[in-house]
Amino acid sequence: MEIYNGWLIVNSYYNPAKFHALYKVLEESAQKAGLRFSKWTSDQRPTVIGSKAKEPMPAFVLFWDKDIQLAHAMELSGLRLFNSAEAITLADDKIETALKLAAAGIPIPDTIPAPTCFPGCRRNPASAEEAARLLGWPLVIKENKGSFGQQVYLANNKAEAERILIHIGEHDCLFQRFIAxxxxxxxxxxxxxxxxxxxxxxxxxxxxxxxxxxxxxxxxxxxxxxxxxxxxxxxxxxxxxxxxxxxxxxxxxxxxxxxxxxxxxxxxxxxxxxxxxxxPATNIMWHIRSSIKNTAAPVATVPDPVTE
Ligand SMILES: Nc1ncnc2c1ncn2[C@@H]1O[C@H](COP(=O)(O)OP(=O)(O)O)[C@@H](O)[C@H]1O
Ligand SMILES: [Mg+2]
Structure with a gap:
């Protein structure tokens, strides 16, 4: 079995204990698929935009971060990312996702981008009221970027929407029909x-x-x-x-x-x-392996694992 080397890129600042358990799962799953990787926080792999990645290049980068600027810079330098920078960009922003899915004819809850709010400006709850005229109350309000449900809110009326919008402040957000x-x-x-x-x-x-x-x-x-x-x-x-x-x-x-x-x-x-x-990490690793094996150079060959 050929062995391929890669990098696991993780966020520099947000690394709770449960993420370390996940990185371990990824690493163990990778080994079974003949992939090895070194783990780097994003600050440890600074990438000059437009530069070429130094040899020896990793055969793959498992990009477990949402740092899309770094992801795009790495791809431009010649690295192969999983997921790709473009795909992470689309998935990480709920409006980008909605636009792409709707364009592909995939059903999503009716979604309205909230008006852009510049720093120092105050959001107007009238925007939520206008949205609710089309989508009804209660109204789902979400920051475009968020995880674990932490930036997803439900407003039953204009007063609640106002409190939520003030809390969200200048972050981009959206209004969505509540699927009761x-x-x-x-x-x-x-x-x-x-x-x-x-x-x-x-x-x-x-x-x-x-x-x-x-x-x-x-x-x-x-x-x-x-x-x-x-x-x-x-x-x-x-x-x-x-x-x-x-x-x-x-x-x-x-x-x-x-x-x-x-x-x-x-x-x-x-x-x-x-x-x-x-x-699913096992599937991810075998998918990466089959995607790179015709183009990347292995670093070693070891006997195939003995299977029953
Ligand atoms: N339009 C909606 N109608 C009903 N429930 C929703 C709606 N949007 C989100 N939710 C609930 O909130 C959860 C979090 O929303 P989601 O958009 O997945 O954000 P996150 O990225 O934080 O997981 C969902 O898993 C679902 O249970
Ligand atoms: Mg979710």
Whole structure:
């Protein structure tokens, strides 16, 4: 078996303990697929825009960060990124995602970009009221960039919307129709290389909570996708050009009423491993291997692992 060397790029500043457990899972999964990587925080790999990467170049970069400027600079220097800089850019911004998915004909909850707010200006709740005229109350308000449900809010009326908008301040945000039957529940689908690996249904930790993120106190059970849900998840990952993705699907009233809520370019894997007993990192590593093997040079060859 040929061995390929790569880099794992992680964020310089945000590195909670659960991320270290994830990096370990990634590393162990990589080894099984004949991939080795050295881990770098983004500040340890400064990249001059327009420069060529130094030899020996890694065969792949597993880019587990949302630093899209660095990702684009690395690609320009000749490195092969998983996910690609463009795909991370599209997935990390919920308006970019909505534009791309809608253009591809993929159902999303009705979404309105909130007016841009410059530093020093104050947001006007009239924008939420106008949006609610089209989308109804309660109104979902989300910062364009956010994770773990932390930047997702629900406003029942104009006064609540005003408080939320003042809290959001100058960060870009959006208004979205609340998919009521999905209150406190959604489906997380892991897609790798255009195929579904596994799925789980997530439920919020409390009856008053509308967000089903595990990080916000939710729990999960294994979920059997319908053919429509499976196609939706694959189409969403493909529309954004993601090699691997965690796709969140909201549940409408009818069986055929499903919406892509958001698509994650570097999803947390532990809850999937615990719930489904399947490790998507294994699929990610074999996908990377098959994507690079015809173009990258291996660093070593070792005997194939003995399999039963
Ligand atoms: N339009 C919506 N209608 C109903 N529930 C929603 C809607 N948007 C988000 N949610 C709930 O909030 C959670 C977090 O929203 P999401 O857009 O996935 O942001 P994050 O990136 O923080 O996970 C979702 O998993 C879902 O449970
Ligand atoms: Mg989500």
């Amino acid at each position: 039957p999905s209150k406190g529940r959604d489906i997380r689908v892991n897609v790798v290389g255009g195929k579904v690996v596994c799925a789980m249904e997530r439920r919020a930790g409390s009856p008053v909570e509308f967000r089903s993120n595990i990080g916000a106190g939710g729990s999960a059970t294994v979920y059997q996708l319908s053919p429509l849900e499976e196609k939706l998840a694959i189409d969403a990952a493909n529309a954004l050009g993601l090699d691997f993705a965690g796709v969140d699907i909201l549940i409408g009233r009818e069986d055929n009423e499903r919406y892509v809520c958001e698509v994650n370019s570097n999803p947390q894997l532990q809850s999937t491993i615990d719930t489904c007993g399947i490790n």
